[in-house]
Amino acid sequence: MKKKAVVVCGGEIRDYSWFREKISGLNPCRIICADVGARHCLKIDVSPEVIIGDLDSLDPETEKSLTGMGTRILSYPPQKDETDTQLALQYALSLEPEEISIFGALGGRIDHTLANMSILKIALDHGVPARLVDEWCEILIIRDRCVLEGEEGQTVSLFPFSSAVTGITLRGFAYPLENDAMEIGRPYGISNLLVANQGVITIADGLLLVIHYYRKGHFPQGG
DSSP: OOOEEEEOSOOOOOOHHHHHHHHHHHEEEEEEEEEHHHHHHTTTTTTOOOEEEOSSSOOHHEEEEETTTTTTEOOOOOOOSSSSHHHHHHHHHTTTOOOOOESSSSSSSSHHHHHHHHHHHHHHHHHHHOOEEEESSEEEEEEEEEEEETTTTTTEEEESSSEEEEEEEEEEBSOOOSEEEEETTTTTTSHHHHHHHEHHHEESSSSSEEEEEEEEEEEOOOO
């Protein structure tokens, strides 16, 4: 039976009770850390299978603690084309998991957040569902169809992740669409709402970025 894979990055994780519960709910799973993401695992007393990256942010004490627990270290030179998270994702894909959840990949530097969103396409190209997850939301990219499991009143925003996305159809949303299109520079897919416990999104062509917030109802916006 294929297992789930978890990638833990060095971004924000504020609620460790939440993190522990999410990891427990994904078991059995293979845990891979991108460099300093290993600190998050220590906070919940979990030993990752491997730590991958240039290790420029991982302090020797944390590294020693985890290697003593059986964690392997895969070190790369700082002068590389891939981010640590990309290397961790590629390792996770080599395990042929049924799905990949990526934690600690949001918050902080926006360039890192955008890079982490973009590498979701690597998993998509391998046919493996992958999503970025934090306490507030989950983020995924689709090219055909997805079913969002949630609750009535939760916010979902959609953005084109290619120059254009066509054939967009939404079911189970307050603002449904039927064979519609989205293009960069026209963000009308923001702040939709689930009206059921499932929202179904289908597209005919292109890549669609989906952001599913766990909080219910509209909340303060920046635009």
